[in-house]
Amino acid sequence: MSSPSRTFEPEHAPVRAGSAALGKNVTVKGQIYAREDLTIDGEVEGTVECQEHRLTIGPNARVQAGLKAREIVIQGSIHGNVEAADKIDIKKEAKLVGDIKTSRIVIEDGAYFKGSIDISKATPAAKPGAQPQPSTQTQTPPQPATSAAVGAGGSAAAHK
Amino acid sequence: MTRRSNGLEQFCAFLQGSSGLSILDMSGASQANIGFVTDLGHRISSDDVVGTMQHCFGDDFFEAQKAPSKAQRFLDQTLTFPDHSFDGALVWDTLQFFNGDLLNHIVGELFRVMRPGGLMLAFFNADEKTTRIPIYNYRIHDAKTLLLAPRAEIAFQQVQYFNNRMLEKMFTKAASVKFFLTRDHLRELIIRR
Numbered sequence: 001m002s003s004p005s006r007t008f009e010p011e012h013a014p015v016r017a018g019s020a021a022l023g024k025n026v027t028v029k030g031q032i033y034a035r036e037d038l039t040i041d042g043e044v045e046g047t048v049e050c051q052e053h054r055l056t057i058g059p060n061a062r063v064q065a066g067l068k069a070r071e072i073v074i075q076g077s078i079h080g081n082v083e084a085a086d087k088i089d090i091k092k093e094a095k096l097v098g099d100i101k102t103s104r105i106v107i108e109d110g111a112y113f114k115g116s117i118d119i120s121k122a123t124p125a126a127k128p129g130a131q132p133q134p135s136t137q138t139q140t141p142p143q144p145a146t147s148a149a150v151g152a153g154g155s156a157a158a159h160k
Numbered sequence: 161m162t163r164r165s166n167g168l169e170q171f172c173a174f175l176q177g178s179s180g181l182s183i184l185d186m187s188g189a190s191q192a193n194i195g196f197v198t199d200l201g202h203r204i205s206s207d208d209v210v211g212t213m214q215h216c217f218g219d220d221f222f223e224a225q226k227a228p229s230k231a232q233r234f235l236d237q238t239l240t241f242p243d244h245s246f247d248g249a250l251v252w253d254t255l256q257f258f259n260g261d262l263l264n265h266i267v268g269e270l271f272r273v274m275r276p277g278g279l280m281l282a283f284f285n286a287d288e289k290t291t292r293i294p295i296y297n298y299r300i301h302d303a304k305t306l307l308l309a310p311r312a313e314i315a316f317q318q319v320q321y322f323n324n325r326m327l328e329k330m331f332t333k334a335a336s337v338k339f340f341l342t343r344d345h346l347r348e349l350i351i352r353r
Contacts (some may be wrong), residue, residue, distance in 0.1 A: 062313065090189075105194060105198075106191065107189055107190070107191050107193075107194060109190065109309070111189060111190070112188070112211065114207055115206065116182075116191075116204065117198060117204050118203040120196040
């Protein structure tokens with residue numbers, strides 16, 4: 001009689017980086033904490049936190065929740081405040097009602113947004129003898145179905 | 161289509177002379193306007209009033225808004241901000257699509273959400289013979305220039321003609337109203353709350 005094969009697994013197996021997803025037929029009520037990239041394409045009510053990772057709200061998603069992540073991409077519908085440490089990308093089919101707090105925002109023509117936008121400028125770590133970095137963002141005329149990133153710079157003219 | 165705007169120039173001088181202002185944009189949210197205002201260190205809020213009108217009134221804003229239930233539904237979704245929320249408002253040409261009681265309500269709400277001393281930039285058709293106009297999104301190209309982007313999904317709309325006296329009466333509560341003459345058929349106003 002042969003013994004069943006055994007697979008040796010080391011005690012501290014490395015955690016695989018990946019991404020998680022909630023499909024369009026999934027409904028969640030409550031708090032979601034993710035330590036990897038997360039895509040939501042279903043219904044969520046509550047809060048979603050995805051610190052240090054990207055959160056994607058898919059085209060079928062209906063979210064009534066506050067969202068927090070490093071980066072947030074929005075294609076579906078959100079009622080709630082949205083906070084991203086790095087960037088928020090609102091696609092043309094998105095609908096967002098709520099306040100936004102981020103360092104950068106990209107919004108495509110056609111996207112519906114109602115709320116306020118606070119751009120918080122991230123402070124980079126200073127190097128010895130380093131000169132302040134000038135803003136690299138310039139105003140460009142909007143083009144249909146494309147988007148231009150707006151950075152958190154250009155403040156020299158604003159503060160007198 | 162680009163358009164030189166003296167009213168915009170004065171509004172932008174106001175933006176550039178201060179920091180940390182809170183600005184309301186009554187056109188659809190756009191990269192251009194968001195970038196322009198936030199790059200100056202200000203906060204911007206967006207309320208797509210024309211989009212809400214289309215949602216509540218359908219293809220004929222002027223007639224449909226006379227229905228009290230539709231007008232109330234519109235008011236329940238528009239300018240739902242706390243009192244004295246804004247230092248400036250980009251009203252664009254939205255007010256000319258209202259008439260009667262709803263116009264009075266909207267102007268009242270605008271004054272409610274504006275802080276005393278705040279500035280509003282508004283446009284009105286200056287051609288008495290023009291009764292229907294296309295709908296535009298107004299994008300700030302620079303401190304003196306606008307880009308007018310047609311909103312193809314919304315039909316031409318009937319507009320009410322306002323002469324100077326009617327506009328002064330509309331903004332009778334304002335601290336001041338400044339008119340700018342333009343070469344095209346648009347009257348620009350800077351209204352100080």
